Amino acid sequence: MRQSQLFTRTKRENPSDETSKNAQLLIRGGYVYKEMAGAYAWLPLGLRVVNKIKKIVAEEMEAIGSEEIIMTALQNKEVWEKTGRWDDEKVDIWFKTALKNGTEVGLGWSHEEPIIEMMKSYITSYQDLPKYVHQFQTKLRNEVRAKSGVMRGREFVMKDMYSFSVSEEAHNDFYKKSTDAYLQVYKRLGLGDITYVTSASGGAFTDNFSHEFQTLCEAGEDVVYLHKKENYAVNEEIFNDATLAKLNAQKEDFEMKKAAEVGNIFTFGTEKCEQMGLSFTDAEGKKQPVFLGSYGVGITRLVGVIAEIFSDDKGLMWPTPVAPFHVHLVALGEDMTQAENLYKELTDAGVEVLFDDRPSVMAGEKFADADLLGMPLRIVISKRSLENGGAEIKKRTETESSIVALNEVVAHVKKTI
RNA sequence: CGGGGUGUAGUAUAUCGGUAGUAUACAUGUUUUGGGAACAUGAGGGCCGGGUUCGAUUCCCGGCACCCCGACCA
Numbered sequence: 001m002r003q004s005q006l007f008t009r010t011k012r013e014n015p016s017d018e019t020s021k022n023a024q025l026l027i028r029g030g031y032v033y034k035e036m037a038g039a040y041a042w043l044p045l046g047l048r049v050v051n052k053i054k055k056i057v058a059e060e061m062e063a064i065g066s067e068e069i070i071m072t073a074l075q076n077k078e079v080w081e082k083t084g085r086w087d088d089e090k091v092d093i094w095f096k097t098a099l100k101n102g103t104e105v106g107l108g109w110s111h112e113e114p115i116i117e118m119m120k121s122y123i124t125s126y127q128d129l130p131k132y133v134h135q136f137q138t139k140l141r142n143e144v145r146a147k148s149g150v151m152r153g154r155e156f157v158m159k160d161m162y163s164f165s166v167s168e169e170a171h172n173d174f175y176k177k178s179t180d181a182y183l184q185v186y187k188r189l190g191l192g193d194i195t196y197v198t199s200a201s202g203g204a205f206t207d208n209f210s211h212e213f214q215t216l217c218e219a220g221e222d223v224v225y226l227h228k229k230e231n232y233a234v235n236e237e238i239f240n241d242a243t244l245a246k247l248n249a250q251k252e253d254f255e256m257k258k259a260a261e262v263g264n265i266f267t268f269g270t271e272k273c274e275q276m277g278l279s280f281t282d283a284e285g286k287k288q289p290v291f292l293g294s295y296g297v298g299i300t301r302l303v304g305v306i307a308e309i310f311s312d313d314k315g316l317m318w319p320t321p322v323a324p325f326h327v328h329l330v331a332l333g334e335d336m337t338q339a340e341n342l343y344k345e346l347t348d349a350g351v352e353v354l355f356d357d358r359p360s361v362m363a364g365e366k367f368a369d370a371d372l373l374g375m376p377l378r379i380v381i382s383k384r385s386l387e388n389g390g391a392e393i394k395k396r397t398e399t400e401s402s403i404v405a406l407n408e409v410v411a412h413v414k415k416t417i
Numbered sequence: 418c419g420g421g422g423u424g425u426a427g428u429a430u431a432u433c434g435g436u437a438g439u440a441u442a443c444a445u446g447u448u449u450u451g452g453g454a455a456c457a458u459g460a461g462g463g464c465c466g467g468g469u470u471c472g473a474u475u476c477c478c479g480g481c482a483c484c485c486c487g488a489c490c491a
Binding site: 009011012013014015016017018019036037085090091092093110112141143144145147152201202210221222261266332333334360361362363364365366367368369371380382383384385392 | 418423424427428429430440441442449450451452453454482483484485487488489490491
């Protein structure tokens with residue numbers, strides 16, 4: 001993509017109404033536009049990051065057998081009344097509105113009840129199970145206070161997946177698979193080393209936990225206790241003697257860390273399906289409730305978390321798998337012929353390139369923008385670089401650049417990214 | 418929802434009870450072109466409503482918006 005064609009533009013100053021690093025950088029870079037507190041529009045560069053994350057998540061969910069759908073944002077009051085969760089006393093983040101004829105509807109903050117209702121149309125026999133379904137949905141939650149930029153908004157994109165199993169045993173098998181799939185997602189996003197399976201409250205049974213995926217991050221809202229030797233953590237909310245006993249661990253084994261919840265998996269059991277009447281007929285002809293699990297990933301929150309972690313005082317530093325483009329090709333000087341050629345060559349080779357082809361923009365500004373926008377590789381083509389033997393290539397995370405002959409750039413880039 | 422704070426140009430800020438200043442971004446021209454370039458010219462501003470006052474952007478009241486701390490986060 002040609003930078004001269006981007007309708008967004010970078011800003012030199014931090015916005016005065018944001019203090020969180022992710023919002024400051026994303027707004028300055030033109031990745032997002034703040035519509036109101038807790039609601040951000042995703043602009044071309046930001047959307048590319050969101051889509052990259054979605055793609056990785058989708059691939060991993062499909063790999064464990066899930067099918068993708070999109071449900072509705074408008075939700076049926078009666079469906080939620082079946083579990084008592086239409087009640088504002090029980091769920092205090094509802095956005096509710098009404099049709100012209102007066103019918104009350106809710107705006108989806110979760111899709112647990114609606115998907116159970118929906119699946120009643122498709123699950124009737126043990127032969128229909130298991131079923132795994134996921135979607136990428138904009139969730140609407142009337143939070144009393146939005147904060148932390150895109151990390152906690154009133155409107156955000158979440159991947160939610162639901163598993164429908166014949167039994168607890170079958171469920172547990174998938175739960176384990178989904179845990180591994182989630183870890184694979186965070187690894188691919190570049191967060192593998194600092195994301196931990198974290199025991200948290202919830203789960204269908206008193207001796208069970210739910211599991212969160214917590215990424216160590218100072219801007220996170222959660223406090224977790226990280227096991228110093230083993231690869232897991234415990235959420236502060238259940239860090240007590242009972243939990244430690246269950247985990248067969250000592251308090252001293254853990255250290256306290258700030259973290260951001262980037263995923264959550266949860267065993268519901270059969271209760272909700274019983275309440276809502278989702279059951280199947282087993283091989284003996286007996287009716288059984290479906291065993292339910294739910295699995296979430298905060299897609300847009302992840303953009304914020306990644307921005308918080310992979311950035312420096314000059315700007316963003318996207319990990320390659322989520323970067324909007326692999327390469328920021330910067331052309332300096334009036335004659336851009338060589339840069340144009342390289343742009344075409346890289347693009348033809350399947351490299352995603354943001355091409356700074358803006359005429360009459362000073363070198364300093366182009367460099368500053370490249371640092372702010374944070375593509376993993378910067379390639380400069382200028383009179384000087386050509387005199388030195390070709391293109392000047394620098395990683396965003398490094399300060400030293402190297403010269404690569406023009407005819408070797410594509411191969412070099414492919415090897416590097 | 419409790420507490421605190423802030424609303425001035427597209428953005429970031431300054432000053433002031435009496436004609437609102439700067440930087441940047443924007444437009445035009447000339448010169449520039451390796452870390453946000455120089456000069457000139459131009460356009461652009463006091464959140465909304467009420468009150469006090471000869472006069473309010475400034476002081477007071479109400480509203481709205483935004484930020485922070487706490488609470489909340491299934």
